[in-house]
Amino acid sequence: MSGSLATPRIRVPRSARPGEVVEIRTLIEHPMETGFRQDGGRPVPRDLLNRMVVRVNGEVALQAELRNGTAANPFHVFFLRLERSSELDFTFTDERGRTSRATARITVG
Amino acid sequence: MQPALTRRGALGAALALIALPAGAATEGELDAAIREQVGAARIEDGGITLRAPVVAENGGQVPVTVLVDSPQTAAQHVSAIHIFATRNPTPGVASFRLTPLLARAEVQTRIRLSEEQRVIALAQMSDGSVRRAVAEVRVTMGGCLS
Numbered sequence: 001m002s003g004s005l006a007t008p009r010i011r012v013p014r015s016a017r018p019g020e021v022v023e024i025r026t027l028i029e030h031p032m033e034t035g036f037r038q039d040g041g042r043p044v045p046r047d048l049l050n051r052m053v054v055r056v057n058g059e060v061a062l063q064a065e066l067r068n069g070t071a072a073n074p075f076h077v078f079f080l081r082l083e084r085s086s087e088l089d090f091t092f093t094d095e096r097g098r099t100s101r102a103t104a105r106i107t108v109g
Numbered sequence: 110m111q112p113a114l115t116r117r118g119a120l121g122a123a124l125a126l127i128a129l130p131a132g133a134a135t136e137g138e139l140d141a142a143i144r145e146q147v148g149a150a151r152i153e154d155g156g157i158t159l160r161a162p163v164v165a166e167n168g169g170q171v172p173v174t175v176l177v178d179s180p181q182t183a184a185q186h187v188s189a190i191h192i193f194a195t196r197n198p199t200p201g202v203a204s205f206r207l208t209p210l211l212a213r214a215e216v217q218t219r220i221r222l223s224e225e226q227r228v229i230a231l232a233q234m235s236d237g238s239v240r241r242a243v244a245e246v247r248v249t250m251g252g253c254l255s
Contacts, residue, residue: 021212034221036198061210064218069194069202071170071219071252081212 005049005100006030008090015107018083022106026052027075028092034068049074051093056086082108133196133224142201146191147231150239159230159242168222168252177214177232177240181207187214189233196226221252 006029016022028049035046052064052074062078080086088104134142143152160174177187186209192202205216214232222228225247232240 032221034198056210059208059210060206061208062216063206064216065204065206067201067203068199069192069197069221071221075217075219077217079212079215080210 005092005094005098007100008092008102010088010090010102010104012088012104012106015109016082018108019081020108021079021081023077023079024054024088025075025077026054026090027073028100029073030092030094032066032068032070032072032074036068047094049092049094051091052076053089053091053093054078055089055091056080056082058087058089082106084108132198133226134198134200139193139195139200142193142199143191143229143231146189146201146204147233147239150233150237152231152239152241154241154243157230157232157240157242159228159244161228161244161246163245164247164249165222166249168224168248168250171220171222171246171248171252172217173220173228173230173244174215174217175230175232175242177234179214179232179234181209181211181214183209184235186235187232188235190214190216191231191233192218192220193229193231194220194222194226195229197221197223202228222246222248223251224248 008028011025030049033044033047037044054062085108086106091101093099156178158176165171175190179187187207190205193200194202202220228244230242
């Protein structure tokens, strides 16, 4: 239960050809505590990221609702097809409403 | 004598309460979690692939890929992928809302599995149909309680 969320780490290609399929990888450091775990006999309080929103040029491309079966340090891979240079925005939110954001740019041409 | 018994009783009750949420979900809880996501829609097998290891050494980090046969166009696409772990304390793992901006209907994630169990992936298509894939995963070290 740190004061602020870690910054998401994003791996995308720097450039792509129009219509090319690009792989997007996201990783965010987070314990994803379920509330079921015990440490030295004391229950560890629940602390979960519950949402990831990926926007491409401001439009939502993918949303994830994460629950307590998602592993610590959530890692996701998905694929976009880009027709033009794009700004990607990744926002993670935890159950207490805190957010962490990262952006990436892919030049298409 | 009486107070000691009562204390033991209270302690037992407290331990039972602590232990309760860590038990595996029941069939009813699993079904409720599935219906919460896809409603009353008929669920059919096929047209969806769920890739997971046969044996997961570390139940805390199990790589899972869900891939659905879909052109992912505005007219015909996968609108959501849901993952369920049938014997975790709570079966709902994650839901992904997809759009035609994705090149294909594929999501890779890493999940927690508390013990050997079936993992279920459901895909909700833009026409309202629902597809299912199932994978059995053996777990060497459970991922929820350690």
